[in-house]
Amino acid sequence: MNARFRRLTLAVLAAATLGGCATSGNSRDPIEGFNRAMFAFNEGLDQVAIRPVAQGYEAAVPTPVRTGIANFFGNIADVFIGINNVLQGKMPEGINDFGRVAVNTTLGVFGFMDVATDLGVEKHDEDFGQTLGRWGMGSGAYVVLPLWGPRTVRDTGGLILDLAADPVANIRDVPARNTLIVTRLISDRAMMLPADKVIDEAALDKYSYIRDGYLQRRRTLINDGIVSHDYDDE
Amino acid sequence: MKWLIALCAAVTFALPASADEIAPDTLVKNVTNEVLDILRKDKDIQGGSTRKVQDLVETRILPNFDFQRMTALAVGRDWRQASPAQQQALIGEFRTLLVRTYANSLTAYKNQAIDFKPFRSAPGDTEATVRTEIRQPGTKPIGLSYVLEKGSGGWKVFDVVIADVSLVSSYRDQFRQEISAVGIDGLIRSLQAKNKNPDAPVKK
Numbered sequence: 001m002n003a004r005f006r007r008l009t010l011a012v013l014a015a016a017t018l019g020g021c022a023t024s025g026n027s028r029d030p031i032e033g034f035n036r037a038m039f040a041f042n043e044g045l046d047q048v049a050i051r052p053v054a055q056g057y058e059a060a061v062p063t064p065v066r067t068g069i070a071n072f073f074g075n076i077a078d079v080f081i082g083i084n085n086v087l088q089g090k091m092p093e094g095i096n097d098f099g100r101v102a103v104n105t106t107l108g109v110f111g112f113m114d115v116a117t118d119l120g121v122e123k124h125d126e127d128f129g130q131t132l133g134r135w136g137m138g139s140g141a142y143v144v145l146p147l148w149g150p151r152t153v154r155d156t157g158g159l160i161l162d163l164a165a166d167p168v169a170n171i172r173d174v175p176a177r178n179t180l181i182v183t184r185l186i187s188d189r190a191m192m193l194p195a196d197k198v199i200d201e202a203a204l205d206k207y208s209y210i211r212d213g214y215l216q217r218r219r220t221l222i223n224d225g226i227v228s229h230d231y232d233d234e
Numbered sequence: 235m236k237w238l239i240a241l242c243a244a245v246t247f248a249l250p251a252s253a254d255e256i257a258p259d260t261l262v263k264n265v266t267n268e269v270l271d272i273l274r275k276d277k278d279i280q281g282g283s284t285r286k287v288q289d290l291v292e293t294r295i296l297p298n299f300d301f302q303r304m305t306a307l308a309v310g311r312d313w314r315q316a317s318p319a320q321q322q323a324l325i326g327e328f329r330t331l332l333v334r335t336y337a338n339s340l341t342a343y344k345n346q347a348i349d350f351k352p353f354r355s356a357p358g359d360t361e362a363t364v365r366t367e368i369r370q371p372g373t374k375p376i377g378l379s380y381v382l383e384k385g386s387g388g389w390k391v392f393d394v395v396i397a398d399v400s401l402v403s404s405y406r407d408q409f410r411q412e413i414s415a416v417g418i419d420g421l422i423r424s425l426q427a428k429n430k431n432p433d434a435p436v437k438k
Contacts, residue, residue, distance in 0.1 A: 070372030125374040194342030201432040202335040204408045212407045213399040220398035
């Protein structure tokens, strides 16, 4: 743990203590005070650093190149999506994902082109958090992590496994690794830019909007989209 | 102005005499394609006119939505406690909010390809979900589904599910939170404030 990280932890803890009294009594969010403080911290960081860089990237890099970069990282992710599908016992999906990697790495020139999607081989969305959920682990409380944002306790465990298995984070050459990690972060953030205005102008309370959206989405993802929304007036 | 005339003409011809004969998937497909076509071609919209997008949503998309039902579902159990005047105010403000949200989403994603997923329904169904997907490089496409109900005026949308998140449900907690803190009138006031000044920094 280096000094910078320790300072960050301190700042976060201080913010959490100060914001500790705001709760709306949502049963899925027992540490709402802490989470709101962390959310504000992440939003601040995004506003001063991550979003401006992503906007610059969007302005400077032409769309086909940005698409290529997003595809490149998407191709690396497909390996792990495949592994997670296999771990969840979904063999046909797993084979589909490895097929995507094979096609995109060769025909798609190291993944810069997503030939597989054009051929009708669908992309999936899986991660270790979903695998744990599929294995029957309950989601636990909602937590907002510094930098990574919304998770549940289970998804935090999943994230640790995701990071441990992430090929980009495991590259030996430190400058290359860091460049790739930052590029991926910016590329991911740039793709989210169109959603910013939509969310800001739609949410009455951005914190609960994001929280409820996250929890709903995770539930659907774990069930692979088979969830009927509940329209009872209670 | 020419644009408006063209739109009126399009609307007049696009709306058939008996609306209830259109299948829900056809309805969604026609409206989506038509609106996206306008969005991609219109010069003012390309130049960033949100006013025009909102007009487009208002005239072309909204007639296919059931706002009474949407608002009642989003407010949840407190809906029955609201007076008719409060209910009308809630419907009006929620409508404005959704028009803006929808217009913003359309503008943000107008250049992405939209795929329509296969639609299944039985003849007697009164509820239907029409699934579409917005393609994005490097990630799984964003799902955009419409939940419709068949009423006397034909099929009407009462929920939009974006990226697996139901629009109606995602407002339910915010509304409940607001009502338990400041009451129904308080919620109406917050919605009014939000609609008057959508760009204002939101509560964190």
